[in-house]
Amino acid sequence: MVSPATASNGAWSGAAEAPASGSAVWLSRLRLSNFRSYAAAELETDGRPVVLTGANGAGKTNLLEAISYLVPGRGLRGARLSEVDRQPPEAETGPETGPETGPWGGPAPWAVSAEVVTPAGPRQLGTGRDPAATGRERRLVKVDGSLVSSQQALGDVLGAVWLTPQMDRLFLEGASGRRRFLDRLVLSFDPAHAGRITAYEHALRERARILRGDGGPADPDWLAALEETMAERGIAVAAARRDLVGRLAAACAEAEGAFPRAGLGLAGDVEAWLAEAPALEAEDRFKAALAASRRKDAETGGAALGPHRSDLAVRHLARRMPAAQCSTGEQKALLISIVLAHARLVGLERGQTPLLLLDEIVAHLDAQRRAALYGALLSLRAQAWMTGTDSGLFDDFGAAALFVTVRDSRLTL
Ligand SMILES: Nc1ncnc2c1ncn2[C@@H]1O[C@H](COP(=O)(O)OP(=O)(O)O)[C@@H](O)[C@H]1O
Ligand SMILES: [Mg+2]
The missing domain is CATH 1.20.1050.90 (RecF/RecN/SMC, N-terminal domain)
Incomplete structure (x- = not known):
């Protein structure tokens, strides 16, 4: 078992060996609609790290990507905004039903929203593709229910940093990936x-x-x-x-x-x-x-x-x-x-603390490094969102993490 942490009001206490590093900021509720493989999904979380497990293609990385849009920037995949709109499986389309469309025609725009627990109290963040934008694609941003003109307002509430399997080559490839990492x-x-x-x-x-x-x-x-x-x-x-x-x-x-x-x-x-x-x-x-x-x-x-x-x-x-x-x-x-x-x-x-989005993070770590990572995450008190295909690799967390199963882009606790 890693350090014995217990939840109180959702925030971490009990990671005695490490000094507390600021107040924990975490998502208490996440909602997505028309987001890549997700028609609609909702997840309630607490201050614990979240472990998302499921088969390849289940929708784990898509979920992390959705969270990554709750901070300023171009998201974890750097995708074009319209690419993220859910393309329904072919069985759902066809001349009779046709793909779901938004009020401006075309695919319904994706949206992500979250309730965030912060030292200043609960906040609401929302974002999605602006279906009314002509020419250059644009992201709409809402903070506490009101539209704001700049993504910067998201960053005033929440920070997030991510590691993805693509970044395994960060030091081998060109400088642009390292600049993006640094800017994040x-x-x-x-x-x-x-x-x-x-x-x-x-x-x-x-x-x-x-x-x-x-x-x-x-x-x-x-x-x-x-x-x-x-x-x-x-x-x-x-x-x-x-x-x-x-x-x-x-x-x-x-x-x-x-x-x-x-x-x-x-x-x-x-x-x-x-x-x-x-x-x-x-x-x-x-x-x-x-x-x-x-x-x-x-x-x-x-x-x-x-x-x-x-x-x-x-x-x-x-x-x-x-x-x-x-x-x-x-x-x-x-x-x-x-x-x-x-x-x-x-x-x-x-x-x-910032959110940590750690995609397939333990795939190449030995048991000792895994335990060290879990211990470090718990003492940081940051809400880490981790993915993996094998939930057994996260057993060391015990009850210290929230385990979520992802299957065909559906979430179950
Ligand atoms: N815009 C989209 N509309 C519908 N499905 C998508 C879209 N973009 C990606 N997908 C699908 O989402 C599925 C899950 O992807 P992902 O979250 O990366 O899986 P994993 O659980 O392996 O991380 C893939 O099968 C992919 O084809
Ligand atoms: Mg993935």
Whole structure:
């Protein structure tokens, strides 16, 4: 058995060996409709970690993905919003019945909502695809029953971090996955980070479009305005990442337990400038660099430098090795170690824990590491949502976790 934790008011107490890290924030009720394989589903949970087990294709990852939309960003799969709308099985469609349609025609839009227990009392979050959006797809967001204009409002209530089987290759593939991972970690502290990234990327794309010559000759004033936005937002993005990496590196270096300590660093030109000079100076430098590289960027179709090129560098401290050179199992253990250290840091600094969405998390862990993970999750008091095909692997939790069976996208306790 892992540490003896008992539920009181749904919150954890009794994990005596670890200091409490902020107040637990958890979902007490989750509802989805027209979400991928789910026509409709509802689940009541308490403060315990949730273990979702079921066969391949049962709907486990879809459920985690639904939760991931309760925080700002593009969700755990980074999917297009319309892709998430439930496509009914072929047997349900056909000329007589036809697929379910929304008021604007087309498939009914997906929606996810949750009741959230927070230190400030219960809150309600809801989100879904906006069926009325024409052109660019859009997410509607509701907080406590009212529509709000920005996803940031979700992040003010809730944070979430996830690990998926696809991320087993995080250290081997290109930097964009590592940037996304890092930005997800930043968001738990700074919900405004998502909006800055969106504004930066929008300006970056718009500048590239103009440099390509779409829509006639480039207007230098418009280019300068876009570069100003890129410099301002880009430096803010880089500064937030730098700040997080610094504090998280310290937390990772202190971490002890069954998971390897990770060394963290941030690589990139813009970050290097921030190390040397105040942010305003770095902005000017970035703006000048953008203006100077217009011709080159017109040829390559991007921008030679900027936070869209930065990378998170991770090392296995004990092995004195970059993560990419570690074994698959060690890489996974490093990721878990970072996510645990991050959750602890968020709990201590922000005063409330993030949700942890851990898809197929124990697939490659030995019994000792599994027990260590379960113990760490219980002492964190964060609501972890874990999936697996074999419920036996979670037996160590005993009554300390809520076990849910997923079968054909139906949930049973
Ligand atoms: N938009 C969609 N509409 C209907 N079904 C979908 C949609 N997207 C994915 N699915 C189906 O959802 C099922 C469950 O997927 P998933 O949650 O990933 O399973 P697992 O339990 O193995 O994690 C798959 O069979 C997949 O085909
Ligand atoms: Mg899955």
